[in-house]
Amino acid sequence: MVNEKLMLRSDYVRSVVVALVAGLLWVLIVASSASWAGTQAGTEIAAVNRISIVAMAGIVGALLAAALRPTVIAVCERVEISVDEAALGTKVPVIVSGVVWGVVSVPASTPTSSPHAALVFLALVLPWIAWIDQRVQRIPTALAYLAASGTAAMILLTGVVHGTWGAVGRALLAGPTAGVVFFALAVLLRGGIGIGDARLTVSLAMVLGYVGWTALPAALVFSILTAFVGVIVARVLRAIRSEPARSHIALGPYLVLGTALALVAS
Incomplete structure (x- = not known):
């Protein structure tokens, strides 16, 4: 019987690395954009900086989503979901992740409106889960647990940064x-x-x-x-x-x- 909960050490390592990078970049985006908003509000330079943040966030989000693809494929193969059937070669989840990362970075110009870190993490995982479920009507347990554990960790990170306990x-x-x-x-x-x-x-x-x-x-x-x-x-x-x-x-x-x-x- 196939164990849907099984993930190899390499899958855990890759997932943890992606989550750590996502959390670190979220902290940097919030800190830098808040600083720019406070010192350059209403100036042309501030607008350029915000556009730069959105563009960089979109690119990094797409790259991190692509970095998760090997783990997604490995998990699907382990629970006997055909990689071809799930169409995991598609770039749609990667593109969606990049777009969402760009969108959620827009309101990060002030600490009070900045999105919590769980959003940037889920933006990397949920497009893969939704795409697989849409294709084969099945959500691999390992990916659901990865989403839940990563979300909890990012929620705690948000509490540390903003003090919103x-x-x-x-x-x-x-x-x-x-x-x-x-x-x-x-x-x-x-x-x-x-x-x-x-x-x-x-x-x-x-x-x-x-x-x-x-x-x-x-x-x-x-x-x-x-x-x-x-x-x-x-x-x-x-x-x-x-x-x-x-x-x-x-x-x-x-x-x-x-x-x-x-x-x-x-």
């Missing part, structure tokens, strides 16, 4: 709570919600919990709406192509998209 405590409570609720729903409903979705929810709920309790139900509503729209679009496209309709949908991408929309709305 109340938000950190709320995030660390929201993650496991949401995971237990979704796990119970997965067992009771026996379909629609998978165990992998419950594991993924832990990471997403921690990010939302840091923002506030109201972000959690907002993300759920957005996830349901985007899933509804996604199912309609998918069925229309399959009907046009004369392809058979799927009885199940991958919920992971919609949970991720709903979380992103809730964060934007917050």
Whole structure:
């Protein structure tokens, strides 16, 4: 029987290195951009500096996401997910990670509006998870645990840098709570919600919990709406192509998209 939890030492090392680099760069971005905003606010130089931060963040984010690709492929092969089937040669997750890194670095010009470090880490992992789930309707356990552990570590880093320990405590409570609720729903409903979705929810709920309790139900509503729209679009496209309709949908991408929309709305 395949052990989905198995990761080799090289996978752990690569993941830890990527997380450390992501955390360090987040600290540098927040510190440098806040300093520039305080000394050069409203000047042309400040605008150029902000653009430079966004561009560098996008490039580095894409490179770090690409650095995770060998671990993603190894994990998929270990749980018998075909690399060809999952289309892991695609550049879509890498591009998405770069774009998200650029976007989240925009409000980092002031300490009060800077995003927490968990966002830049999840931006490297979630595109891979969502892409795999969309292709094969399965979330590898190892990647879900990697997302959860990395998110918790980055939440703590945010607390150290900004001193927002109340938000950190709320995030660390929201993650496991949401995971237990979704796990119970997965067992009771026996379909629609998978165990992998419950594991993924832990990471997403921690990010939302840091923002506030109201972000959690907002993300759920957005996830349901985007899933509804996604199912309609998918069925229309399959009907046009004369392809058979799927009885199940991958919920992971919609949970991720709903979380992103809730964060934007917050």
